[in-house]
Amino acid sequence: MQRDFGYPSFASNGxxxxxxxxxxxxxxNMDVRVVRLAAGEKRTYKKDGEETAFLLLAGRIKFAYEGxxxxxxxxxDVFTDGxxxxxxCTGKEVTVIAVSDAELLIQxxxxxxxxxxxxxxxxxxxWKRFAPGKYGNVANRVVSTxxxxxxxxxxxxxxxxxxxxRGNWSGYLPHRHPQPELYFFRFDRPEGFGASFxxxxxxxxxxxxxxxxxxxxxxxxxxxxxxVMYTCWMIRHIDGNPWLQTxxxxxxxxxxxxxxxxxx
Numbered sequence: 504m505q506r507d508f509g510y511p512s513f514a515s516n517g518x519x520x521x522x523x524x525x526x527x528x529x530x531x532n533m534d535v536r537v538v539r540l541a542a543g544e545k546r547t548y549k550k551d552g553e554e555t556a557f558l559l560l561a562g563r564i565k566f567a568y569e570g571x572x573x574x575x576x577x578x579x580d581v582f583t584d585g586x587x588x589x590x591x592c593t594g595k596e597v598t599v600i601a602v603s604d605a606e607l608l609i610q611x612x613x614x615x616x617x618x619x620x621x622x623x624x625x626x627x628x629x630w631k632r633f634a635p636g637k638y639g640n641v642a643n644r645v646v647s648t649x650x651x652x653x654x655x656x657x658x659x660x661x662x663x664x665x666x667x668x669r670g671n672w673s674g675y676l677p678h679r680h681p682q683p684e685l686y687f688f689r690f691d692r693p694e695g696f697g698a699s700f701x702x703x704x705x706x707x708x709x710x711x712x713x714x715x716x717x718x719x720x721x722x723x724x725x726x727x728x729x730x731v732m733y734t735c736w737m738i739r740h741i742d743g744n745p746w747l748q749t750x751x752x753x754x755x756x757x758x759x760x761x762x763x764x765x766x767x
Contacts, residue, residue, distance in 0.1 A: 505530055508699065508706040509713050513539060521713055522685060528715040531685050532739040533660065534611045537711075540564070540601035549596040554614040556650060556662050557597060558735065559587040560689075562605025567598040569620060575602055581733045582691045585625025586664060588649050592618045592657075608687065610662055612739050618657040623649050630666070634675065639765035642675040643668040652745045661738035661746055667697075670728030676753045676760060677721045682746040684722065686714040687735040695730035708732070721754055 506527040513519045517539040522528040534553070537560070540546060548555065557566065561580045566573040566589050576587040591597055593615055599607065630645040648654065648663040667673050677700070686699065690710045697708035702720035706712075716722045718741070726732035738746045 505717075507701045507704060507715055507717065509715065510709065511711065511713070513537075517541075519711070521687060522715060528685075530717055531683050531715050531737075532612060533685065533737060534609075535685060535687070535737065536609050537687070538599075538607050538609060540599065540605045540607070542601055542603045542605075544601045545598055547596060547598045548609070549594065550611055551594050552613060552615055553611045554590070554592050554616075554618075554658060554660070555595075555597070555609060555611040556660070557589045557591075557599065558608040558610065558649070558662065560606040560608055563602035564605045564607070565600040565602060566622065567600060568595060572600075573622060581664065581689055581735075582666065582731055585630065586623065586628055586647060586649055587625070588623040588628075588662065589620065590623065590650060590655065590658070591620045592616065595620060608735055610660060610737055612660050614657075614659045616657050618655075621655070628663075633673075638672070638675065638760060638763075641670065642672045644671060644673045648748075652740070652747055659740050661736070661740070663736050665734040665736060667724070667726040667732040667734070669731055670726060672723060672725050673732075673734065674723040676757045677723045678753045679719055679721050680746060680750050680752050681718045681744060682738050682741050683718045684716045685737040686716065686722075686724070687737070688712050688714075689733040691731040691733075695727065695732065697724060697726040697730075697732050699724050 519537040521535040628649040634642040650662040
């Protein structure tokens with residue numbers, strides 16, 4: 504049975520499964536997991552027929568791939584520092600070396616095309632502020648795009664990050680697009696919460712929860728006052744219809760808000 508929201512947990516091996524090609528969230532057409540590594544631990548990955556992105560969420564790590572080892576990469580957390588992300592094509596072996604306790608999100612999807620591996624730094628994916636002062640000044644957030652069709656035209660997926668200001672909305676104005684989208688959520692405090700709107704359904708966002716949004720459904724999000732909400736947003740392109748930055752389709756019934764004076 505298809506589901507639109509999930510509250511996963513970490514297994515004893517330190518892995519949290521978000522979506523697979525055959526679980527209740529298979530409509531995302533991606534394999535997405537969050538992995539915790541202990542200091543000194545190494546894990547090796549190699550996927551044939553899939554491209555993979557390794558996004559550092561927290562900690563100190565090194566990547567070993569293509570006969571080389573990266574410098575030590577550090578991210579205090581997703582609320583403080585920008586992203587480090589290694590993106591590789593089918594058949595590439597990657598070893599993640601945990602210098603400290605670390606946490607990564609691993610996103611993969613089917614892609615037989617070969618392309619050069621790329622290690623994206625925080626400078627490659629700068630934060631950009633959206634909607635400052637608009638809609639009563641409650642839709643403030645910053646957005647970082649790591650992978651999309653403009654950045655990596657050979658990729659079948661999109662990967663980015665959002666930070667909601669405390670008590671603010673994202674995905675606003677309410678919008679939809681034909682491509683399914685996956686949101687993975689974190690809060691700067693474990694008590695943090697918010698609301699995820701998927702079409703006409705509403706779900707409570709908690710730390711480490713996720714929304715698996717079918718194509719065509721409106722999907723704004725709201726964050727409770729007092730907390731910063733992080734969202735990792737992921738899209739698998741539809742064959743012949745990739746998601747593009749210009750494809751943000753705001754619902755016509757909300758367009759009047761762009762011209763509304765919220766001070767009166």
